[in-house]
Amino acid sequence: MRHTISILLENEAGALSRVAGLFSARGYNIESLTVAPTEDPSASRMTLVTRGPDEVIEQITKQLNKLVDVIKLNDLTEGAHIERELMLVKIQVSTAKEREEIKHLVEIFRGKIIDVGDTNYTVEMTGTGDKLDAFIKSIESAQILEVVRSGVLGIARGSKSLQV
Amino acid sequence: MANKEMLGADILVNALAAENVEYLFGYPGGVVLHIYDAIFKQDKIEHILVRHEQAAVHAADGYARSTGKPGVALVTSGPGATNTITGIATAYMDSIPMVIITGQVHSTLIGNDAFQEVDAVGISRPCVKHNFLVKDVKKLASTIKKAFYIATTGRPGPVLIDVPKDVTTEMAVFEYPETIEMRSYNPVVTVNSEQIRQAIELILSAKRPVIYSGGGVILGNGVKELIEFTRLLSFPITQTMMGLGAYPATDSQSLGMLGMHGTYEANMAMHGCDVLIAIGARFDDRVTGELEKFCPQAKVIHLDIDPASISKNVKVDIPLLGTVPEVLQELINGLNASGRQASSKDLTEWWGQIDTWRSTDCLRYNRKSDLIKPQYVIEKLYEVTKGEAFIASDVGQHQMFAAQFYKFDKPRRWLSSGGLGTMGFGLPAAMGAQFAHPNESVVCITGEASIQMCIQELSTCKQFDLPIKIIMLNNGFLGMVRQWQEMFYGKRYSQSYVKALPDFVKLAESYGHVGMRIEKPSDVVGALKEGFAIKDRLVFMDFVIDPTENVYPMVAAGKGHNEMVLSPEMESA
Numbered sequence: 001m002r003h004t005i006s007i008l009l010e011n012e013a014g015a016l017s018r019v020a021g022l023f024s025a026r027g028y029n030i031e032s033l034t035v036a037p038t039e040d041p042s043a044s045r046m047t048l049v050t051r052g053p054d055e056v057i058e059q060i061t062k063q064l065n066k067l068v069d070v071i072k073l074n075d076l077t078e079g080a081h082i083e084r085e086l087m088l089v090k091i092q093v094s095t096a097k098e099r100e101e102i103k104h105l106v107e108i109f110r111g112k113i114i115d116v117g118d119t120n121y122t123v124e125m126t127g128t129g130d131k132l133d134a135f136i137k138s139i140e141s142a143q144i145l146e147v148v149r150s151g152v153l154g155i156a157r158g159s160k161s162l163q164v
Numbered sequence: 165m166a167n168k169e170m171l172g173a174d175i176l177v178n179a180l181a182a183e184n185v186e187y188l189f190g191y192p193g194g195v196v197l198h199i200y201d202a203i204f205k206q207d208k209i210e211h212i213l214v215r216h217e218q219a220a221v222h223a224a225d226g227y228a229r230s231t232g233k234p235g236v237a238l239v240t241s242g243p244g245a246t247n248t249i250t251g252i253a254t255a256y257m258d259s260i261p262m263v264i265i266t267g268q269v270h271s272t273l274i275g276n277d278a279f280q281e282v283d284a285v286g287i288s289r290p291c292v293k294h295n296f297l298v299k300d301v302k303k304l305a306s307t308i309k310k311a312f313y314i315a316t317t318g319r320p321g322p323v324l325i326d327v328p329k330d331v332t333t334e335m336a337v338f339e340y341p342e343t344i345e346m347r348s349y350n351p352v353v354t355v356n357s358e359q360i361r362q363a364i365e366l367i368l369s370a371k372r373p374v375i376y377s378g379g380g381v382i383l384g385n386g387v388k389e390l391i392e393f394t395r396l397l398s399f400p401i402t403q404t405m406m407g408l409g410a411y412p413a414t415d416s417q418s419l420g421m422l423g424m425h426g427t428y429e430a431n432m433a434m435h436g437c438d439v440l441i442a443i444g445a446r447f448d449d450r451v452t453g454e455l456e457k458f459c460p461q462a463k464v465i466h467l468d469i470d471p472a473s474i475s476k477n478v479k480v481d482i483p484l485l486g487t488v489p490e491v492l493q494e495l496i497n498g499l500n501a502s503g504r505q506a507s508s509k510d511l512t513e514w515w516g517q518i519d520t521w522r523s524t525d526c527l528r529y530n531r532k533s534d535l536i537k538p539q540y541v542i543e544k545l546y547e548v549t550k551g552e553a554f555i556a557s558d559v560g561q562h563q564m565f566a567a568q569f570y571k572f573d574k575p576r577r578w579l580s581s582g583g584l585g586t587m588g589f590g591l592p593a594a595m596g597a598q599f600a601h602p603n604e605s606v607v608c609i610t611g612e613a614s615i616q617m618c619i620q621e622l623s624t625c626k627q628f629d630l631p632i633k634i635i636m637l638n639n640g641f642l643g644m645v646r647q648w649q650e651m652f653y654g655k656r657y658s659q660s661y662v663k664a665l666p667d668f669v670k671l672a673e674s675y676g677h678v679g680m681r682i683e684k685p686s687d688v689v690g691a692l693k694e695g696f697a698i699k700d701r702l703v704f705m706d707f708v709i710d711p712t713e714n715v716y717p718m719v720a721a722g723k724g725h726n727e728m729v730l731s732p733e734m735e736s737a
Contacts, residue, residue: 010348014289014297017286017289018289021289058475059472066470066471066472068314068349070348071348164347
């Protein structure tokens with residue numbers, strides 16, 4: 001099963017490689033991983049998506065908790081939560097018809113065109129992974145020049161929060 | 165001393181002194197010269213110059229295992245740091261508290277492929293509990309404090325501190341923190357009283373219980389409580405190789421070691437038990453055999469300090485998280501308060517079954533052989549040392565014979581690389597133990613292959629007059645490899661025969677030690693007595709043993725505990 005794990009960790013050099021190293025050393029897979037400092041610059045917030053049977057996920061959370069740099073973690077999948085991903089897509093638009101089509105599609109998906117070139121648009125879009133996948137699918141693959149995705153960000157619903 | 169500025173190198177040495185470090189095992193080199201200069205100018209810490217950095221770490225490890233105090237090693241950057249890795253991994257697998265200080269190139273050179281530069285923090289990361297790169301001399305003292313705190317608390321382990329040269333040459337005020345708190349590391353665990361209650365219920369309902377205890381009992385200083393708990397219940401107890409000595413081997417409730425080369429009675433009891441009480445043990449594959457066949461009828465209680473050890477390999481019914489002495493004390497209190505006892509009538513039947521298994525005398529070997537049997541040497545070593553020696557072992561057949569035939573009644577006497585299985589560990593580990601216990605017998609049980617992996621330390625032993633007794637079981641083979649080739653590879657002895665062995669007597673003598681070669685069974689006892697009578701010198705005893713002897717009993721890979729192979733000696737009996 002797919003799990004989204006939120007991790008609060010010390011913003012120290014090497015903290016990220018401790019997490020990544022744990023996954024490679026123990027043969028766990030990382031589907032996506034995002035990390036950036038929080039409002040407190042001494043701590044970083046990481047969202048990690050992984051897949052595995054329950055006993056493997058249990059080991060993953062226990063092993064992550066054992067890392068000295070990990071302050072706290074929360075398996076978001078255990079409760080109601082929100083996931084979002086940011087995507088930037090560069091799309092080839094050579095004709096007026098193509099421009100119109102893409103513009104329309106971007107509106108439907110509630111994205112934004114953030115850069116316009118002679119023959120291309122760059123589209124910004126946020127949403128769940130499924131929604132971003134659906135947008136990509138709806139475009140001719142020959143038109144897609146470049147896709148950049150942030151990986152999943154996650155947060156629990158309601159008053160529950162992961163804090164130092 | 166307070167508020168006085170000093171060099172980083174002096175801060176480092178003062179911090180180690182503040183941690184009550186007695187011995188620093190190390191090897192100098194370019195970037196640690198300031199630290200070595202600081203060592204020269206003080207007399208609180210004795211530096212032990214080894215002959216290879218791997219040995220520095222093993223010696224610190226032997227010191228730690230035999231005392232319970234953290235071992236400390238100091239090496240230079242680059243090859244000095246990489247040479248420590250085997251030692252660090254060895255300690256990590258066995259959860260040994262250690263602090264390893266590696267020198268690093270000047271911080272402005274880091275990343276430039278400077279002379280003797282290696283990413284020590286990166287290379288060691290998978291085999292340390294934690295590691296640090298110190299970038300600011302002002303943080304050196306607090307980093308050392310953190311390192312000792314992390315290494316010695318919770319599930320212990322090695323911590324590496326990488327110290328760039330400039331950190332040792334800059335000045336700062338030395339202030340050593342009394343205590344340290346880390347928001348991301350809190351090793352204190354509170355015992356869950358509901359789980360204690362459930363465990364007591366299950367323990368009292370057991371008809372065929374077994375206590376399975378491991379190295380965590382020794383690391384967690386829970387020996388007294390383990391003995392009280394086991395005697396209170398009159399349950400049989402088997403110990404992992406790492407746990408030997410926690411419960412007295414000569415006690416009637418002890419079934420000996422379990423696992424691949426454990427006793428018949430221990431493994432059969434594991435297979436037949438209905439309640440398994442695991443204490444400070446981690447269900448290692450050499451212990452469990454095939455997991456599918458492991459303790460098929462048992463409900464499992466698992467006491468451990470490390471949550472990640474619980475239900476890692478074997479599904480646990482009742483987890484008991486906490487330190488061994490605290491949780492065992494809770495169980496003892498609960499059992500006493502319950503006013504109930506485990507049903508002694510039911511246990512009589514179980515003990516009867518165990519005694520039947522015991523009567524197979526699974527460690528029997530041919531005592532009439534014209535060749536020296538390795539088991540016989542260990543048996544006689546046990547008698548001559550009255551079971552009181554500190555025994556460091558290398559890895560292979562001799563290690564298993566030592567674990568089977570030396571009956572440890574006390575903890576911290578058996579120093580062996582269990583998890584990593586590091587050949588070359590024995591001699592340097594014995595050195596660490598001998599420094600810690602200068603007036604005790606310290607023995608290195610080894611083979612002619614293992615000893616050559618750190619043979620250079622004979623020189624260190626001479627320099628520091630360490631009267632270690634080396635018991636080498638010389639069969640001319642990589643014995644355990646040969647055994648597996650005989651059993652599982654059609655007797656194709658690929659690369660397991662050790663040709664061109666040195667004359668070990670002359671070798672020992674050339675280092676300034678006493679060398680002995682023993683070739684007949686009738687000479688074994690006399691040689692041991694003679695060797696151990698020499699109190700002030702290292703004696704290297706080369707026992708030429710039966711090259712065909714194998715370690716039995718054996719649970720082969722993929723087999724269950726009840727599918728042990730007994731020795732051919734016994735099959736024919």
